[in-house]
Amino acid sequence: MFSKACEYGIKATLYIAQSGNRVSLKDIAGAIDSPEAFTAKILQQLARNGIVSSVKGPSGGFEINEKYLPEIRLSHIVSAIDGMNIYKGCGLGLKECNESQPCPVHDKFKAIRNELRKMLEETSLEELAIGLNQGLTFLKR
């Protein structure tokens, strides 16, 4: 469904959100069981997109402004990393595919993709962090 980068991105952001304070790359990679250097790349990308902020130097790391936390949705992370590919683009790979000249599965795909989009747009980091903090959900296994 998502790229590996996007999976790591979501998990990393969730870990930062759930921790409530600044955390180091090493902590993040450890907590979500991801390759450290690759995770760094993804966090840089998220930082450039304003989803997390990074602090250099000793006791540096990544953090999320408490104030913005409730507004961050999964859709923000996904589009920062995977772009809009999931939302648009034909399910069968046609260069163009729309209501007037659709591929054979156009309507059926559209319905499902809309569900997915809706879900990603409605799900906030804050909401997901609750289950994590209660020990009901997990970022690695």
Next chain:
Amino acid sequence: MFSKACEYGIKATLYIAQSGNRVSLKDIAGAIDSPEAFTAKILQQLARNGIVSSVKGPSGGFEINEKYLPEIRLSHIVSAIDGMNIYKGCGLGLKECNESQPCPVHDKFKAIRNELRKMLEETSLEELAIGLNQGLTFLKR
């Protein structure tokens, strides 16, 4: 959503279904605008899985037994080519993820994936071929 191979596989099978008789690789690749040699690979895979049958030699090609046509679902093609990855596997890439120890998006993903599965299992080639034959839907653009 699907691999390129799977996209070509669906389009190729649809073209064969819609044509109603035996068609050559060249015809198929032309009709769905796909690389010929790569399409051949995919058709071989579909033939091994019994979804299409192939005939060698002059006037050979690929065909689908009329009798089985109404029973072929998108899910058959997808699982023949992409395997079960779409159905199972954690949305965030956890090695294990289930009701008792789920990832933070487990339930939300599950709902959408079930929709997708349902759609693929319920959609028959025959059904999709109708729109194609009526010129309402397209396999290339």
Next chain:
DNA sequence: AGTAAATAAGATATAAAGGTCTTAATATCC
């Protein structure tokens, strides 16, 4: 100021997906 601890950025390496090429096998037609 100097040192150490962190992230940033760019170059490089590896693996997987996507795609091509060559040779073999099979069937048709003369």
Next chain:
DNA sequence: GGATATTAAGACCTTTATATCTTATTTACT
């Protein structure tokens, strides 16, 4: 039986995604 048209199979090439390594840059602390 030989020539030709087709698919089958396997080796190979190319591109993209995944991952690592190296060298800045920034900041805290002494």
